[in-house]
Amino acid sequence: MKKLLPTSTAGSLPKPAWLAQPETLWSPWKLQGEELLEGKQDALLLSLQEQLHAGIDIVSDGEQTRQHFVTTFIEHLSGVDFARREVIKIRNRYDASVPTVVGAVSRPRPVFVDDARFLRQQTTQPIKWALPGPMTMIDTLYDSHYRSREKLAWEFAKILNQEARELEAAGVDIIQFDEPAFNVFFNEVNDWGVAALERAIEGLKCETAVHICYGYGIKANTEWKKTLGSEWRQYEEAFPKLQKSSIDIVSLECHNSRVPMDLIELIRGKKVMVGAIDVASSTIETPEEVADTLRKALQFVDADKLYPSTNCGMAPLARGVARGKLNALSAGSDMVRRELLNQS
Incomplete structure (x- = not known):
């Protein structure tokens, strides 16, 4: 029997x-050279161990082998010059010096496939792998070649599809696309953003997810959140389109955020990764707080489609804090799981 409320991390x-x-x-x-390769694998093993020890059901690499969730993927592509940099505004929030697209983009070789294969060899648990989504990738670059956000997004969608198919062949059970840009560029999301995402998942038989959040707990993001008012309704813009899409799972931020829980109703029928852990704070949630978030979400998503998770990635947190948060996620999910099983 498939486990009820399987837990995972967003990234x-x-x-x-x-x-x-x-x-x-x-x-x-x-580290560098061979030592770095070995060090990354050791870190991946440690990260896996910590997830298993905390009772996380759907495990990941913890993104140990990459510096950043978007740029590490882009570094492996042709057509992007990392020496030529321009300052642009990322997600309409903060200025960043970014690489330049100077020619046709392509993927000369697989990026994460060896890492995924390594993770697959270490565990029998379901594994989830995160890739940047097409719209979030174009939002992290200066484009002097295509000069069209949409054109570049379609090119990236093709490349992501190649990578995703090879990840699936390496034994990945869920491929997740990170699209924080979906919370900002609403017209583009509906015009071509969701369509580009569909292109990225074309032909996949494994489960697919899209993760849309309000970002890491960095200053630019926390400042932006202060401007969003008492209700964060950004999801309202993309959810109707996603509900009709062929993406299997939608991952969203719920705990300690001002996202009205009833927005989940807009993706009724999809599996939902409910963020029940705040990644913008070092305060470790109690299992009861996690359970409370999940109970609220259960009003709008069927129990067999609810996947407890974190709001976003936890890279900037202290390891002890992240460990405590994983334990709380597991314990809180377990409380609700028992309640549900007692009701049935």
Whole structure:
């Protein structure tokens, strides 16, 4: 029997201090060459162990082998010049110096497939792998070649599809596309964003997910959230289109956010990864707080379609904090799982 309320994380987990500077985004590697390759695999094993120890059901690599959820993928593509940088506004929120698209983009070789294969060899649990979504990728670049956000997104969707198919062949059970940009560019989401995402998942037989959040707990994001008022209704814009799409799972932020829970009703029929852990705070939730978020969500999503998760990645948090949060996620989900089984 398939487990009720299977837990997972939305993405990254903190890296060990011997691999990269702790509690920092874009943290440079402390090792190089063969040592770095080995170090990344060791960190992946540690991250897997911590997830299994906490009782996480759908495990991931904790994004231990990548510096950043978007750029690490882009670094492996042709057509992008990392030496030529321009300052652009990312997600209409903060300025960043980004690489430039200088020619046709392509994927000369697989990016994460070896890592996924390595993870698959270590566990019999279902595994989930995260990739950046097409719209979030174009939002992290300066494009001097296509000069069209839509054109570039379609090119990236094709490339992501190649990678996703190989990840599936390597034994990945769920492929998740991270699309925080879906919370910002509403017209584009509806005009071509969801369609580009559908292109990225074309032909996949494994389950597919889209993760849409309000970002890591970095200053630019917390400042932006202060401007959003008492109700965060951004999901209202993309959900109707996603509900009609062929994506299997929608991953969203719920705990400690001002997202009205009833918006989940708009994706009725989809599986929902409900973020029950706040990643923008170092306060460790109690199992009861996690359970409370899940109970509220159960008003709008059937129990067999609810997947308890974190709001977003936990890379910038201390390892002990992330560990505590994973334990709370498991314990809180377990409370609700028992309640549901007692009712049936």
